[in-house]
Amino acid sequence: QKEVEQNSGPLSVPExxxxxxxxxxxxxxxxxxxxxxxxxxxxxxxxMSIYSNGDKEDGRFTAQLNKASQYVSLLxxxxxxxxxxTYLCAVNMNNFNKFYFGSxxxxxxxP
Amino acid sequence: xxAVSQTPKYLVTQMGNDKSIKCEQNLGHDTMYWYKQDSKKFxxxxxxxxxxxxxxxxxxxxxxxxxxxxxxxxxxxINSLELGDSAVYFCASSQAGGPxxxxxxxxGTRLSVL
Numbered sequence: 261q262k263e264v265e266q267n268s269g270p271l272s273v274p275e276x277x278x279x280x281x282x283x284x285x286x287x288x289x290x291x292x293x294x295x296x297x298x299x300x301x302x303x304x305x306x307x308m309s310i311y312s313n314g315d316k317e318d319g320r321f322t323a324q325l326n327k328a329s330q331y332v333s334l335l336x337x338x339x340x341x342x343x344x345x346t347y348l349c350a351v352n353m354n355n356f357n358k359f360y361f362g363s364x365x366x367x368x369x370x371p
Numbered sequence: 372x373x374a375v376s377q378t379p380k381y382l383v384t385q386m387g388n389d390k391s392i393k394c395e396q397n398l399g400h401d402t403m404y405w406y407k408q409d410s411k412k413f414x415x416x417x418x419x420x421x422x423x424x425x426x427x428x429x430x431x432x433x434x435x436x437x438x439x440x441x442x443x444x445x446x447x448x449i450n451s452l453e454l455g456d457s458a459v460y461f462c463a464s465s466q467a468g469g470p471x472x473x474x475x476x477x478x479g480t481r482l483s484v485l
Binding site for chain 2 (some may be wrong): 291306327
């Protein structure tokens with residue numbers, strides 16, 4: 261079992277819809293969780309971080325964390341074609357500097 | 372002014388050669404990382420340095436040798452390159468160690484071994 265798992269997609273949604281991206285992780289002691297967006301040929305850039313159970317909202321993005329079920333999700337409201345990218349889930353598993361990344365979910369937002 | 376810069380951006384070389392990738396950050400961060408991203412987009416940590424000291428060394432072949440002359444620089448030297456080394460290598464930095472620290476990534480170095 262991989263430390264962090266994501267559905268590779270592609271996930272296709274129409275413009276204006278809600279895109280829902282999911283991630284599960286293996287270590288129950290994990291402390292912090294991140295969503296990065298990576299456009300093709302570019303480097304990952306941080307979208308959201310979340311550390312406590314529940315929801316965290318930032319503009320059109322909402323991160324949801326459920327430590328008991330060991331999953332974290334990212335909701336993108338009012339999806340735009342410019343949101344089309346690969347979304348990487350990253351987890352710090354109770355280690356000072358070690359972050360595990362999932363293999364990413366490719367999102368396509370169709371105009 | 373680029374926060375985390377890597378050079379070169381592209382590197383094409385023959386099997387068996389030795390090559391280096393350089394990374395510099397101007398964010399004043401204490402911690403730097405090297406990641407390898409394969410063709411399936413899987414991003415895997417290779418090394419992490421905190422204030423010039425190696426703190427994470429994942430199961431990376433010893434052909435890969437990182438060097439941190441100061442906390443703003445982390446270079447990666449690769450000996451005897453193999454076909455399987457072809458990937459995109461990302462350098463990253465964060466304010467300090469710890470689970471809440473956000474990493475900032477360089478633009479990546481696309482290495483192709485022929």
